[in-house]
Amino acid sequence: MGAGLMPVCRLPPYWAEACTHLIERDRVLCKLIPQTTHAGLQSHGDPFVTLVRSVIGQQISVAAAQAVWQRFEKLLPQFEPAALLRLRVDEMRAAGLSARKVEYLVDLALHFDSGHLRPDEWPGMDDEAIVKQLVAIRGIGRWTAEMFLIFHLLRPNVLPLDDVGLIRGISQSYFSGEPVSRSDAREVAAPWAPYCSVATWYIWRSLDPLPVAY
CATH class of the missing domain: 1.10.1670.40 (Endonuclease Iii, domain 2)
Structure with a gap:
């Protein structure tokens, strides 16, 4: 993407x-x-993009999150886990990410890149099963998992x-x-x-x- x-x-x-x-x-x-x-x-229709945006948006205002996102996405012409893993820490920090969020995004990218996450299985899983899988990733709590359910999987309830x-x-x-x-x-x-x-x-x-x- x-x-x-x-x-x-x-x-x-x-x-x-x-x-x-x-x-x-x-x-x-x-x-x-x-x-x-x-x-x-x-929805971006891409689970990795959705989760990255959710992590970026944690504990900051909507306006601040959008500003950081716009700077961050310019670093990735192809927004894929492997491409994120090739970024330098100082590049991500310069986009406005905290050191902790850089760590979270790297861990998230590793989960996708290694195949530990299977997005193709999520449509057939119930909400709580998906939340349980996502909160096992560093930096993803229940709020982030629920934003994913709403904005990516479009779960109604x-x-x-x-x-x-x-x-x-x-x-x-x-x-x-x-x-x-x-x-x-x-x-x-x-x-x-x-x-x-x-x-x-x-x-x-x-x-x-x-x-x-x-």
Whole structure:
């Protein structure tokens, strides 16, 4: 994949049904969904690119992550694990990556390059089995694995309770800005199933109208 390739908007086949479900069952989403002009998840269609972008985006703002990504992808005309492994550490650091994230990306590339990860098997696996496989990689925690489920595999029912944006959006839209616990968030999200990923996407849009891509 060329470094300049833009993400392709892929509207999952369940999207319209999910929106109808959420509009009928949630007082906030029944207003938010019709007001949102962008609709659909954006995916590069490449598991390695998706995971690299997720690692880059850890613990920094969306704007900062995008800036680092744009500098980093220029280093790789062919965005492949073997090409990343040929980069020098100082090149990656100059793109804005921390030393720890450089280590994480190298380990991720090694897992792909060695064949320890089998992306061809993921479509047939359930969400938790994929999360378990991914979190075994250094630097990939549950949040990163769940972003992968949402943005690459387009799984419909992921509720990323470790996502700061989701918790903040629930706080603002359902609790007038008051602090929200994980149990509060689960209670709010109960009517969203089996389309928690779609609901989460719209809650993100309530904070930032521009979709995030991984």
